[in-house]
Amino acid sequence: LPLVLPPTVLGFYLLIAMSPEAPFGGFWLQATGETLSFSFAGLVLGSVIYSFPFMIQPLQTAFEGPVQQAMRTAASLRASPWDAFFTIAVPMSIRGFVTATVLSFAHTLGEFGVVLMVGGNIPDRTRVASIEIYENVETLNYADAHALSLILLVISFVTLFCVFLFNKRFPAHVRL
Numbered sequence: 001l002p003l004v005l006p007p008t009v010l011g012f013y014l015l016i017a018m019s020p021e022a023p024f025g026g027f028w029l030q031a032t033g034e035t036l037s038f039s040f041a042g043l044v045l046g047s048v049i050y051s052f053p054f055m056i057q058p059l060q061t062a063f064e065g066p067v068q069q070a071m072r073t074a075a076s077l078r079a080s081p082w083d084a085f086f087t088i089a090v091p092m093s094i095r096g097f098v099t100a101t102v103l104s105f106a107h108t109l110g111e112f113g114v115v116l117m118v119g120g121n122i123p124d125r126t127r128v129a130s131i132e133i134y135e136n137v138e139t140l141n142y143a144d145a146h147a148l149s150l151i152l153l154v155i156s157f158v159t160l161f162c163v164f165l166f167n168k169r170f171p172a173h174v175r176l
Contacts, residue, residue, distance in 0.1 A: 002049060002050050002051075002052055002053055003053040006113065007050060007111065007112065007113025007114045007117075008113040008114075008116075008117055010046075010049070010050060010113070010114055010117075011046060011050075011113050011114040011115070011116065011117025011118050012117050014042075014045075014046045014049065014114065014117070014118050015037055015117050015118050018035070018036035018037040018042050018045075018046075018118065019035075019037055020035055020037075024036075025037065028041075037118065038118075038119060038120045038122060038125075038126060039119070039125070039126065040119070040125065040126060042118050042119060043115060043118055043119035043126050043128070045118075046114045046115070046117075046118035046119070047108040047111060047114065047115065048104075048108075049114075050107075050108065050111060050114045051103075051104040051105075051107045051108045051111075052104075054100070054103045054104045054107045055100040055101070055103070055104045056100075057100075058096045058099040058100040058103060059093070059096050059097070059100050061096060062092075062093035062095060062096020062097070062099075062100075063089060063093055063096070066092065067088070067089050067092045067093055070084075070088050070089070070092060071084050071085075071088060071089055074087075074088050095166070095167055098163065098166055098167075099163055099167065102159055102162070102163045103163070105159070106155075106156055106159045106160070109129070109130075109152065109155065109156070110129075110130050110152055110156075111130060112130045112131065112134065115128055115130060115131065116131055121135075129148055129151070129152055130152075132144075132148055133145050133148045133149055133152075136148065
């Protein structure tokens with residue numbers, strides 16, 4: 001759902017779920033003494049939910065094929081499911097974990113809708129680069145908007161390049 005739902009809609013419903021009057025938001029307030037809405041913790045939680053599709057796809061791909069065969073082999077040798085998972089599936093799927101983590105982080109880096117709805121734009125608390133770029137464009141401060149955009153572009157490029165190098169360095173599945 002986060003893949004096709006407009007980010008502002010997702011952000012709006014997350015904001016409602018994080019409010020102190022909602023069960024989840026009320027629980028968080030009782031547990032921590034702070035609200036989730038318009039906070040850094042809420043911003044991180046909203047970003048994680050928004051980026052789930054970018055995490056699930058590489059993980060799903062990583063656990064298919066040879067990993068499933070290795071898990072069946074481990075089961076035939078009487079390995080417990082947890083032992084097989086942690087000693088076979090996780091090491092064989094390390095590329096998927098790295099790719100999922102990096103893609104989710106990179107995807108969240110430029111997110112605007114969920115971030116604005118859940119975190120607002122509170123200076124020194126929830127202001128992020130994507131909102132700062134928007135404000136710079138809105139005030140016709142194109143030089144600062146360009147500088148921040150260029151920084152995000154370089155970070156995105158370097159991130160993807162590092163994932164490419166990592167995936168090239170380590171084979172798709174370790175042969176047992």
